[in-house]
Structure formats: structure tokens, C-alpha cells
Amino acid sequence: MRHNLLTDAAVKSKNKAPGYYLDGRGLYLQIAPKGGRSWLLRYTMAGKTREMGLGSIFDVGLARARELAQQQRELVAQGVDPIAHRDKLRVERSVAEVQAAQASVTFEACAREYHKAHVDNWKNARHGDQWINTLSTYVFPVCGKLPVGAVGKAEIQKALLPIWKKKAETASRVFQRIRTVINYGAAKDYCLGLDQEFWEQLKLALGANDRARKVEHHPSCPHAEAGALLATVKAGTATPMVKLAFEFIVLTGARSGEARGAQWSEFDALLSSWTVPGERMKAGRNHRVPLSRRAHEILLEARELQGLDATKPGEGLVFPNPAGKPYSDMVFTQLMRRMELPYTMHGFRASFRTWGMEETQYPDEMLEFALAHVVGDQTVRAYARSDMVERRKQLMEDWAAYVVHQMNPAADS
Numbered sequence: 001m002r003h004n005l006l007t008d009a010a011v012k013s014k015n016k017a018p019g020y021y022l023d024g025r026g027l028y029l030q031i032a033p034k035g036g037r038s039w040l041l042r043y044t045m046a047g048k049t050r051e052m053g054l055g056s057i058f059d060v061g062l063a064r065a066r067e068l069a070q071q072q073r074e075l076v077a078q079g080v081d082p083i084a085h086r087d088k089l090r091v092e093r094s095v096a097e098v099q100a101a102q103a104s105v106t107f108e109a110c111a112r113e114y115h116k117a118h119v120d121n122w123k124n125a126r127h128g129d130q131w132i133n134t135l136s137t138y139v140f141p142v143c144g145k146l147p148v149g150a151v152g153k154a155e156i157q158k159a160l161l162p163i164w165k166k167k168a169e170t171a172s173r174v175f176q177r178i179r180t181v182i183n184y185g186a187a188k189d190y191c192l193g194l195d196q197e198f199w200e201q202l203k204l205a206l207g208a209n210d211r212a213r214k215v216e217h218h219p220s221c222p223h224a225e226a227g228a229l230l231a232t233v234k235a236g237t238a239t240p241m242v243k244l245a246f247e248f249i250v251l252t253g254a255r256s257g258e259a260r261g262a263q264w265s266e267f268d269a270l271l272s273s274w275t276v277p278g279e280r281m282k283a284g285r286n287h288r289v290p291l292s293r294r295a296h297e298i299l300l301e302a303r304e305l306q307g308l309d310a311t312k313p314g315e316g317l318v319f320p321n322p323a324g325k326p327y328s329d330m331v332f333t334q335l336m337r338r339m340e341l342p343y344t345m346h347g348f349r350a351s352f353r354t355w356g357m358e359e360t361q362y363p364d365e366m367l368e369f370a371l372a373h374v375v376g377d378q379t380v381r382a383y384a385r386s387d388m389v390e391r392r393k394q395l396m397e398d399w400a401a402y403v404v405h406q407m408n409p410a411a412d413s
Contacts, residue, residue, distance in 0.1 A: 108144035149191030220347030223355035227406020245319035264314035290393035292400035
């Protein structure tokens with residue numbers, strides 16, 4: 001069979017017309033209609049003729065084209081299809097390159113990628129910053145530079161042991177965040193996933209951190225004394241706006257920050273319902289608060305103090321300080337300190353909850369929803385949100401009546 005028919009000069013000649021020019025043994029110089037020049041090998045496999053490109057003449061010279069052609073002929077002689085073999089090598093090389101790239105993803109890079117990818121899932125910017133900052137403080141210095149797949153029990157223990165007992169709550173959160181990063185890495189194929197047994201063994205190695213026993217409980221006023229306390233506040237020297245805000249917090253069972261930051265736009269036109277937007281809620285979702293008659297009266301008094309037109313919706317804060325900004329929680333804490341009381345504003349939520357449990361027949365789920373606590377699965381929560389709003393209105397009315405009666409026992413409750 002004729003071979004080596006072409007020369008370098010012939011290959012590079014610009015006088016050749018488009019077509020196929022045989023070098024020998026199935027190797028051709030292919031000239032395209034637009035002038036492109038490349039190498040082509042024709043071979044027969046299982047009775048079928050196939051054509052395999054070997055590259056452009058600008059990348060592969062004549063001598064190299066002949067070497068490549070011979071390599072493919074040897075594969076054919078072994079019963080291996082050169083095209084299938086080349087495709088297999090490409091896949092394997094691609095997989096190897098991907099695996100190498102993934103193995104280079106560090107724990108810190110994986111954590112920051114997760115943090116960025118879930119930017120819309122944080123309750124607020126502060127929560128998102130706190131999430132990554134705890135890892136930056138306690139974990140990245142230990143294993144941030146390691147591939148995420150190389151982070152094991154020893155590395156996690158080294159990061160957590162210094163704070164496991166001293167900062168139990170923080171340590172427990174960091175533990176969950178480490179787990180989230182590794183799970184995310186597994187989902188992105190940066191590493192292998194770790195099963196539940198791994199995490200259980202890790203907890204066993206870390207030991208108990210007494211998180212449950214160290215939960216801080218806010219000192220709460222006994223519910224039977226809440227009204228008398230409010231009466232003392234009203235008779236005291238605090239400003240009228242502070243007194244109104246204090247009473248509103250107690251009567252609604254709201255967190256202090258939710259009431260201190262309340263905007264007139266969050267209330268319906270009749271001032272009978274208050275919807276706290278999700279971005280201001282601990283659970284990150286809207287919370288609707290049915291208002292008692294006394295809570296309604298407090299809002300009217302707050303409008304009057306601000307000199308607002310009672311016929312218009314109103315704008316801005318409901319309970320602003322003299323500078324037009326929200327009051328600090330410390331204002332209310334100091335107020336109680338002057339009265340030599342050990343309570344906190346947050347503790348009044350416990351007062352409400354204990355009253356509901358000890359003095360009423362309202363179901364626990366309703367009391368929990370009134371406090372904006374997460375109860376049950378998504379189906380239960382969806383049902384309760386739609387079904388309990390009107391029923392909770394009576395709950396809040398009963399709580400207000402209970403407290404107001406204590407403030408003035410002689411009056412008709």
C-alpha cells in the first residue's frame with residue numbers, strides 16, 4: 001500500500017483545490033471549501049468505514065500526523081475503535097480534572113460559597129453576618145485551608161473543644177454550621193457526605209455541653225402581679241410614650257423589639273390587628289397580632305401624643321422617643337430597676353404564657369402561636385395561622401381584661 005505521498009511543501013501549498021489528498025494507509029490531508037486544512041484518518045471497524053480527525057495542520061505537522069495515524073491503526077489491529085477510545089479518554093480526563101478541582105475546594109471556600117448562595121435565606125443581614133463570622137472565628141483558623149473533604153472528627157473537635165463548655169450555646173450553633181457546610185460540599189460533589197453515625201460519634205467524643213441546662217431564662221413577673229406592676233408604672237415618672245409602649249408590650253405578648261420598632265403601616269385601618277413583618281420577627285415570617293380593646297386604646301393615645309390626624313393612617317414609629325427613633329430596651333429595664341424589680345420586658349411573655357396555662361382552657365398551640373413560636377410541621381402551622389386568628393382575638397381580650405382588672409380591682413372588668 002502506497003504511503004508517505006505528501007511533502008511538507010505540498011501540505012502548505014496554497015494552490016491545492018478543496019478536497020482530500022492521500023498521504024497513504026488511510027491518512028488524508030483535508031482541504032475545506034473555505035481553505036481550512038486538517039488531517040483525517042479513514043479506517044474500517046466491524047465492516048464500517050469511519051473517519052477520525054487528527055487536528056489542524058497548524059497544530060499537527062506532517063510527521064506528527066503520520067505518528068498519530070499509526071497509533072490509531074495499532075488500536076484497530078487490537079480490535080479497539082480509535083474514536084470510542086479517544087472519547088473514553090476525554091471523559092476520564094474530564095472527570096479527573098473535575099475531581100482535582102473539587103479536591104482543591106477548601107472548607108472556608110465551601111462555607112463562603114454556601115453563605116453567598118443562601119443570601120436570601122437569612123432572617124436579616126445581621127443573622128447572615130453572624131453565621132459566617134462564627135465560622136471565621138472558631139473554625140477557619142483550624143481547618144479553613146483544608147479541602148472540605150479532609151475535615152474529619154479530629155479537626156472539628158480541635159475547633160469546638162475550646163468553646164464546647166465555656167460557650168455552650170455558640171458551640172452548638174457552630175457544630176450545626178460545620179455540618180451544614182460539609183453537607184453542602186457533598187451536594188456540590190466537593191466531598192463525600194457524612195452519615196448520622198459520624199455526627200453522633202462526634203458528639204460523644206465532645207461530651208455533654210449542658211446546653212439545655214444553661215439556657216438563660218428571662219426573669220418574669222408573676223402573672224397575678226402584672227396588672228399591679230403596670231399600675232405602678234402608670235403612676236410613675238416615666239414619659240407618657242414610654243408608659244404606653246410598656247403597657248402595649250405586656251398586653252400583646254410581643255417581644256420588646258417588635259413593639260419598639262412598630263410602624264403605623266403595620267396596623268390595619270381600624271387599629272384592630274397588627275401584622276409584624278417577617279424581617280422583624282425572630283422566626284423570619286409575618287406574625288399577625290389581634291388587638292384587644294385596651295391595646296386599641298393605647299394606639300389611639302399614642303396617635304394623640306404624636307399629634308396625628310385620627311382619620312388618617314399615620315406614618316413612622318408608633319412609639320418614638322423624643323428624637324423620633326425607637327426606644328432602647330434599656331429604657332424599660334431601667335424603669336423596673338428604679339422600682340427595684342428584677343424582671344425583664346421579655347419576661348412578660350412568660351407571664352402571659354403561664355397565665356394562659358394556669359388560668360384558662362386555651363390550647364397550648366394557640367398560646368404558642370400568640371407568642372409567634374413555631375409549632376408543628378408546615379401543614380399544622382398553615383392550618384393554625386388561618387384558623388386561630390379570630391380565636392386568638394378573644395384570647396388577647398381575656399388577657400387584657402385580666403391585667404386591667406388587676407390595675408383597678410374596684411372597676412368593672
